[in-house]
Amino acid sequence: MALDRTDLRLLALLQRDGRASVQALSEQVHLSARATLNRVRKLERQGLITGYRAVLDRAAIGPAVVFFAEIALKDQRQAASRRFEARMQATPEVVACYLLSGRYDYLVRVACADLAQYQRLTNGWLEDAELGIEKIVTSTELQTVKEFGGFPLAWKV
Known part of the structure; x- marks a missing residue:
């Protein structure tokens, strides 16, 4: 098109x-x-x-702590990826999930009320053998410098 x-x-x-x-x-x-x-x-x-x-004002809807989880799966076969992706799709706290190349398989952005909620969520993921998560490395978002506002289109012209 x-x-x-x-x-x-x-x-x-x-x-x-x-x-x-x-x-x-x-x-x-x-x-x-x-x-x-x-x-x-x-x-x-x-x-x-x-x-x-x-697009909602995060401060106006209440406090949230945002985390970035780099997730490595034990098994990279398609069935394992589909199970993991379905869980991410079904988890309301997951606000974005990206399949990556490199050291980790997925980068997941998670918004929670507090650290305790995030720990419960990720502990549940790790304990679920069907998800097959090998490792989660977490970073906490301190400040959003630039939020996604759309794809650049000027280079298409």
């Missing part, structure tokens, strides 16, 4: 503000509202836009 400059501009604008009105978008991409709406719907149908969400 080939994207032109207008498609890329729409994607960039929607990454920044998913609630932007069609009228506001159309003014920024210099198309009619109808043409803009058609393009956005096309991008949604093609799977380039997979959803819209609200």
Whole structure:
């Protein structure tokens, strides 16, 4: 699916503000509202836009401690990875999970109310033989310097 400059501009604008009105978008991409709406719907149908969400103020929703867990599995076969990934998907405290190359198999970002909750969670993972975790190395997030705000699209043009 080939994207032109207008498609890329729409994607960039929607990454920044998913609630932007069609009228506001159309003014920024210099198309009619109808043409803009058609393009956005096309991008949604093609799977380039997979959803819209609200970004919450972490301080306003209550204290949370965020941890990064580098996790090595005992077994790197596909079935073991699928079991681990399913557990990460089903765990609400896991806010992001990435399969990596290198010393560890996964980098997992975990948000908990406190250290005790994190310890209970990871101890449960380690005790679950089906997950097959060999090792967890934890770092505590001290400050978020830059949060994910969308993918860079300028290099696509």
